[in-house]
Amino acid sequence: MKVSYFPGCTLKNKAKDLDVYxxxxxxxLGVTLEEIENWQCCGGVFSTARDEVATKLSSVRALKExxxxxxxxVTVCSACHNVIKQTNHAMQTDKEFASKVNNYIADGxxxxxxxxxxxxxxxxxxxxxxxxxxxxxxxxxxKKIAAYYGCLLLRPNSVxxxxxxxxxxxxxxxxxAIGATPVVYAKRNECCGGYIAMESPELAKKSSNxxxxxxxxxxxxxxxxxxxxxxxxxxxxxxxxxxxYFTELLxxxLGVKEDTNA
Amino acid sequence: MQRIGVFVCWCxxxxxxxxxxxxxxxxxxxEPGVVFSTNYQYMCSQAGQNIIKDxxxxxxxTGIVVCSCSPRMHEATFRxxxxxxGLNPYMVEIAxxxxxxxxxxxxxxxxxxxxxxxxxxxxxxxxxxxxLTAGESPVTKRxxxxxxxxxxxxxxxxxADAGFPVDIVEKKxxxxxxxxxxxxxxxxxxxxxxxxxxxxxxxxxxENIRIFSYSEVTEVxxxxxxxxxxxxxxxRFVKEDICTGCGACTEKCPMKKxxxxxxxxxxxxxxxxxxFAQAVPKVATIDPxxxxxxKKGKCGLCAKVCAAGAIDYTQKDEYISEKYGAIVVATGFNxxxxxxxxxxxxxQSKDVITSLEFERLTNxxxxxxxxxxxxSDGKHPHTIVFVQCVGSRCSACAEKGKEYCSKICCMYTAxxxxxxxxxxxxxxxxxxxxDVRTPGKNFDEFYRRAVEEFGVNYIKGMVxxxxxxxxxxxxxxxxxxxxxxxHIDADLVVLAAxxxxxxxxxxxxxxxxxxxxxxxxxxxxxxxxxxxxxxxAGVFLSGACQGPKDxxxxxxQAGAAASKVIGLLAKxxxxxxxxxxxxxxxxxxxCSSCERVCPYGAISYEDxxxxxxxxxxxxxxxxxxxxxxxxGCGACTxxxxxxxxxxKGFASAQIIAEVDAICK
Numbered sequence: 001m002k003v004s005y006f007p008g009c010t011l012k013n014k015a016k017d018l019d020v021y022x023x024x025x026x027x028x029l030g031v032t033l034e035e036i037e038n039w040q041c042c043g044g045v046f047s048t049a050r051d052e053v054a055t056k057l058s059s060v061r062a063l064k065e066x067x068x069x070x071x072x073x074v075t076v077c078s079a080c081h082n083v084i085k086q087t088n089h090a091m092q093t094d095k096e097f098a099s100k101v102n103n104y105i106a107d108g109x110x111x112x113x114x115x116x117x118x119x120x121x122x123x124x125x126x127x128x129x130x131x132x133x134x135x136x137x138x139x140x141x142x143k144k145i146a147a148y149y150g151c152l153l154l155r156p157n158s159v160x161x162x163x164x165x166x167x168x169x170x171x172x173x174x175x176x177a178i179g180a181t182p183v184v185y186a187k188r189n190e191c192c193g194g195y196i197a198m199e200s201p202e203l204a205k206k207s208s209n210x211x212x213x214x215x216x217x218x219x220x221x222x223x224x225x226x227x228x229x230x231x232x233x234x235x236x237x238x239x240x241x242x243x244x245y246f247t248e249l250l251x252x253x254l255g256v257k258e259d260t261n262a
Numbered sequence: 263m264q265r266i267g268v269f270v271c272w273c274x275x276x277x278x279x280x281x282x283x284x285x286x287x288x289x290x291x292x293e294p295g296v297v298f299s300t301n302y303q304y305m306c307s308q309a310g311q312n313i314i315k316d317x318x319x320x321x322x323x324t325g326i327v328v329c330s331c332s333p334r335m336h337e338a339t340f341r342x343x344x345x346x347x348g349l350n351p352y353m354v355e356i357a358x359x360x361x362x363x364x365x366x367x368x369x370x371x372x373x374x375x376x377x378x379x380x381x382x383x384x385x386x387x388x389x390x391x392x393x394l395t396a397g398e399s400p401v402t403k404r405x406x407x408x409x410x411x412x413x414x415x416x417x418x419x420x421x422a423d424a425g426f427p428v429d430i431v432e433k434k435x436x437x438x439x440x441x442x443x444x445x446x447x448x449x450x451x452x453x454x455x456x457x458x459x460x461x462x463x464x465x466x467x468x469e470n471i472r473i474f475s476y477s478e479v480t481e482v483x484x485x486x487x488x489x490x491x492x493x494x495x496x497x498r499f500v501k502e503d504i505c506t507g508c509g510a511c512t513e514k515c516p517m518k519k520x521x522x523x524x525x526x527x528x529x530x531x532x533x534x535x536x537x538f539a540q541a542v543p544k545v546a547t548i549d550p551x552x553x554x555x556x557k558k559g560k561c562g563l564c565a566k567v568c569a570a571g572a573i574d575y576t577q578k579d580e581y582i583s584e585k586y587g588a589i590v591v592a593t594g595f596n597x598x599x600x601x602x603x604x605x606x607x608x609x610q611s612k613d614v615i616t617s618l619e620f621e622r623l624t625n626x627x628x629x630x631x632x633x634x635x636x637x638s639d640g641k642h643p644h645t646i647v648f649v650q651c652v653g654s655r656c657s658a659c660a661e662k663g664k665e666y667c668s669k670i671c672c673m674y675t676a677x678x679x680x681x682x683x684x685x686x687x688x689x690x691x692x693x694x695x696x697d698v699r700t701p702g703k704n705f706d707e708f709y710r711r712a713v714e715e716f717g718v719n720y721i722k723g724m725v726x727x728x729x730x731x732x733x734x735x736x737x738x739x740x741x742x743x744x745x746x747x748x749h750i751d752a753d754l755v756v757l758a759a760x761x762x763x764x765x766x767x768x769x770x771x772x773x774x775x776x777x778x779x780x781x782x783x784x785x786x787x788x789x790x791x792x793x794x795x796x797x798x799a800g801v802f803l804s805g806a807c808q809g810p811k812d813x814x815x816x817x818x819q820a821g822a823a824a825s826k827v828i829g830l831l832a833k834x835x836x837x838x839x840x841x842x843x844x845x846x847x848x849x850x851x852x853c854s855s856c857e858r859v860c861p862y863g864a865i866s867y868e869d870x871x872x873x874x875x876x877x878x879x880x881x882x883x884x885x886x887x888x889x890x891x892x893x894g895c896g897a898c899t900x901x902x903x904x905x906x907x908x909x910k911g912f913a914s915a916q917i918i919a920e921v922d923a924i925c926k
Binding site for chain 1: 601602603604605607609610661727728729730731732
């Protein structure tokens, strides 16, 4: 199966692990991620101003290219996923916005026909966790792993429609699928501090520490995330347990980690 | 040819403000059949009605048209007026020139023109009206109450006191409902059990009341005055008439690890159980999901210890058929699930509880014998945070909670906070609220006492996150008045969960053809003027199945529903609606289309002999309408391909005459 893939800027630099393990693992699971040609940065943040068009054009171009191949668009970075899914939703539901955007789109119009998946959704809904379980060669049996969703991955729920934002299970089920034991803790869907790290490092430290401490108190030996900024903040602010991308564990579980040069 | 009188009402300035009533009565004078036309300030008044009566006599009228308000308002009034003057009441037509005309138009010219057209249509119809006589049907003098909570109990007692037999169907093994689980009741703080259990005993002892506990209604047929109901009595594996409720079996039962639903799973019960000490009927029930004898065929201890010999492992579900004249729905409410509100960590910590669980924790008959302790470690909580509106008034998150206000939470939270401070003055109590809503007799005074006398900390704002850490619950909240974020280390968090109708309500509504709103609350026939009746004749509403209600309100509504039932059962015969369908046998081809669309099962088929033109006799299958069951919806008249089916009072010819008059 082939799907369109939008990696995003961070995955080409700081977060190469998130990208390359995602590709390798997908291949092992029978899905080819076809990178969108000439993709541009998603902008990092979805502007809630309805008349803001320029920052959303890159998302629409990527979505339109996926539509031209009749493929779903898969992203793995929490921020890219959030921006692209929200932009797609705006194209489907806000006619005025869509017509403004289409003025900037060469050749034809785009009306939100592409389906956007987060990589985790692809694992759960397309590949299937039962199928994934069967392909695990290195099980993480006995390992206690905490899923860190952050604030962005599942919200706003009315648009993301990925999982219950207050009581999610998509990452916990992933952890179970690779043989480990998921650790449920209250702060798993709280903000790490995000971009406030630039403005007020102290505030980001407070938020990140609260997450780390809460996960550790619940018995976590490791934290996994899908967000480069979450991982940055948690590590920067002194996480004393490993904080890794979920794709890295996936690659290891599937036995494709070694032949990867991340 | 009819002799028609037209009566145009001013309705003060309601109609006359936008419609030239004089011009209307003048214009309608010239319509075919009209022999008299006038207008008057208030046609519904005694003087107005006398004008109509006098005109009927003086001008020998055979039909009248009243141009006034909606027929829902005064059609019955004017029919009575006509009947009093010796005219068949179905010779009266109302032209609605108020709600559908004067109220919606601003301009006198347009309003007057439309009023004249509406009047012409009504005249056209009356020209084709024929006198109709309503049939009668007998009334079964027995009522059914579905649900045995305080609503059902009160309704049943009131009906029984008037001398009519009543059956209560309750799906749980005992009656009592939610009120039996409560500790104290606001605003007087009297103990719920002390005022409820005597009523439960009254029900058990009243010879006019039968209780079908552990039972459900599975089928409802028939119509007002004549319902045929099937009740499924679940096998409880104990002979109800023999069991003495001694409780020896529950003590000896080796399977003691069954979550106790009466205490909301905060302790365990045995597989054979009596829900609580004052249960009515006080008989044991075996839970087939946990009983070793029923599951594996091994054990039988309860049968051995039962001195009365009441245990019967072979008991089967039983179906009972009974006839009723009236049905009262009293299916009540439940708190919503907290699964989608895990920002409050309900699924992560035993010390985050719902308000109903709090009731059990403070109840002397509860799992802790009334001692307020943390469910996790049995320690006394020193800081308690109450969160109101969990899932209520949740307009931004309809997939998660409810848009409506659950109404009872402000008062019971004030009660919980007050009682906690009273009994444990060393405990700090916080209540987070959106608004405090306490309209009710002595309600606001009660809330003020919680704040002023008992020192409860009321904070306007919501809790955003509860994080269990160590043995504390870290509560993060906002104080909207101080405009700051709060962090409280709590020992116990209590969630005032929104309430929703019981899950059994929707299938029941389908059985009863009673309507519901989008939240699955039963709809009343009129939100102000008929609040305890369902739009379906003979079906009445009692308690929280109609909307969130506290106990005083529930009891008032229960009594009101009972009085409506008594009013119905006191009649020997019910006058039916003569505007029912009838089939022209000569045109009917027996195709069954009408039978298939009839929602009331009012149409059946008969083989009838017809004399043919060639003097032979032919047997043909034709439709027959039971006028007592037909509700006059008209679905069959549309479905009938040969035009044999028609509705009395709303015949196709009459409707077309109206349309013609409007389009002329």
